[in-house]
Amino acid sequence: AEACERAYIGLGSNIGDREQFLTEAVRLLQEHPQIRVTGQSALYETDPVGYTDQAPFLNMAIEVTTTLSPEQLLEQLLETERQLGRVRDIRWGPRTIDLDMLMYGDVRRQRPELTLPHPRMHERAFVLIPLIEVLELHHRPQAAPLRAFLERAEGKEGVTL
Numbered sequence: 001a002e003a004c005e006r007a008y009i010g011l012g013s014n015i016g017d018r019e020q021f022l023t024e025a026v027r028l029l030q031e032h033p034q035i036r037v038t039g040q041s042a043l044y045e046t047d048p049v050g051y052t053d054q055a056p057f058l059n060m061a062i063e064v065t066t067t068l069s070p071e072q073l074l075e076q077l078l079e080t081e082r083q084l085g086r087v088r089d090i091r092w093g094p095r096t097i098d099l100d101m102l103m104y105g106d107v108r109r110q111r112p113e114l115t116l117p118h119p120r121m122h123e124r125a126f127v128l129i130p131l132i133e134v135l136e137l138h139h140r141p142q143a144a145p146l147r148a149f150l151e152r153a154e155g156k157e158g159v160t161l
């Protein structure tokens with residue numbers, strides 16, 4: 001058997017039937033023979049961060065185990081977005097579905113096509129809060145430091161949490 005790694009994915013949608021897009025994305029990933037969805041957070045309604053002149057998002061996070069490499073998993077995330085009709089036009093604009101790889105095992109990568117852990121996850125409550133929830137589900141060790149970071153960051157001026 002090949003190495004099996006645990007990875008965390010952030011999902012978001014702010015166009016159309018947002019909940020349907022999120023549910024469908026999780027189902028499509030689960031259908032992949034080399035991806036097993038092992039945990040998911042609740043759905044969170046969140047105000048848009050970054051490009052704020054757009055509709056509110058629904059965000060969540062999932063835990064998967066996979067025998068795919070980080071690059072192969074990224075390709076599957078992009079394929080799933082395509083299957084759900086994601087049109088990558090305005091970089092920060094509204095989207096039917098957005099799948100972001102947040103962490104892959106203990107892998108650290110700084111490449112143009114893939115940075116791990118996700119470079120902006122620590123600035124985004126819409127990512128951190130669902131991620132911490134899904135980590136705490138199975139008492140993963142990464143939960144405590146992220147929870148401590150979140151509690152320190154909350155309430156700080158200008159922190160886009």
Ligand SMILES: Nc1nc2nc(S)n(CCO)c2c(=O)[nH]1
Nearest residue numbers: 012046047048049050057092126
């Ligand atoms: N609340 C919220 N704001 C966002 N801004 C961007 S871009 N995105 C897309 C994810 O990078 C989001 C999002 O998912 N949720």
